[in-house]
Amino acid sequence: MNNISIITFSPTGQSKACVLSVARATKKPYTERDVTQPLMRSQPLYCEDSLILLGFPVYGGRVPTLFSAYLKDHLTCKNCKAVAVATYGNRAYDDALVEIEDLLMEKGVPLVGCAAMVCQHSYTDKVGEHRPDILDFQLLDQLAVSLEHADDAVHPAGNRPYKKSMVLATPSYMPVLTESLCNQCMQCADVCPTGALQAKDSNLCIHCCACIKVCTHKALRMEDPRFFGTVQNLETFCRERQNSELFLA
Ligand SMILES: Cc1cc2nc3c(=O)[nH]c(=O)nc-3n(C[C@H](O)[C@H](O)[C@H](O)COP(=O)(O)O)c2cc1C
Structure with missing residues (x-):
């Protein structure tokens, strides 16, 4: 399969960077669909005879709901196989990989390789500090090499039923703006996925x-x-180095 189609959901860019590093290491051409922004999540995507590379973060031990909903509702595939790269912030990836395996299976797309990659935690740079590092990138290169002959389905670690979905706190909260520091560049609004x-x-x-x-x-x-x-819990309990993992057939 020479067509590589990348699909990413990556609010802070680390999942996208990891999956692009795999695609570049294959030295094959690829197309990219980044569905982090709302507009892109309203567009259907059809893939045929493709190796689909998925990149997304783990949220609460699961696939982010915005990403799983997009894949369920908007992705149509014919004769495809997939590789998933889930990034997580050095706590745990829990059931995110089995969830994506099941979601792809429902679409008739076998998961032929996947990676759970440690990255910096979105909440604090003290957790997953300096990740991904050289060892992590070596693993991504290894994943790229394995894609040449990836035909058999893999079964990543994780539990079914999955961990309960993260319930966002009520009453809800969001970042607070200090107006005296803001130069109104609006980049914050541009990157917001919702x-x-x-x-x-x-x-x-x-x-x-x-x-x-x-x-x-x-x-x-x-x-x-x-x-x-x-953040305090993460910084207290999740600083010990976790190793990124590959699941290959
Ligand atoms: C809402 C939320 C939930 C998260 N849940 C987890 C988690 O369950 N386990 C973990 O290790 N990291 C967790 N993280 C950290 C992210 O998975 C990690 O930083 C990821 O690499 C961010 O990817 P991105 O740069 O593509 O957005 C969470 C981050 C956010 C924002």
Whole structure:
């Protein structure tokens, strides 16, 4: 299969970087569909005779709902196989890989390889610090090499039934803007995967932190104590190095 179709959902860009590194290492041409933004998630996608490379983050041990809904509702495949690269912030990937395996199976697409890659945690750069590193990229190169002959289905680690989906906190919260620091460049609104910032609607916010990371003036920050509680737990319990993993046939 020489057609490579990349599909990514990647609010802070790490999943996309990992999957692009696999695609480039194959030295084959590829097409890219980034469905992080709402507009792109409204467009159908048809893939035929393709190797589909999926890149997405783990959210609460699962595939982000916006991404799984997009794949379920908008992706149609004929004679395809898939490889999944799930990135996670050094806590755990739990059931995200088996969830994507099942979702693809429902579409008749076998999962012929996958990776659980450790990256920096979106909430704090002290967890998953300096990841992905050289060892992680070597693993991604190994995945790229294996794609040449990837025909058999793989069965990644994870449990069924899956871990319960992350329930966003109620009342909801979103990043708070310090207006004196803001130069109105609007990059924060541009990267928001749900339009929450534009609409100033905290119910839309998925806490991906893309807006916080893109702001060079540090004008946005989470101020909710629940967020700080999560960060504190991550920094206390999740700093020990986890190894990225490959699942190959
Ligand atoms: C809402 C949310 C939930 C997350 N849940 C997990 C998790 O369950 N386990 C984990 O190790 N990392 C978790 N992370 C960290 C991300 O999976 C990680 O930082 C990922 O590489 C971000 O990908 P991106 O740069 O493509 O957005 C979570 C991040 C966010 C924003």
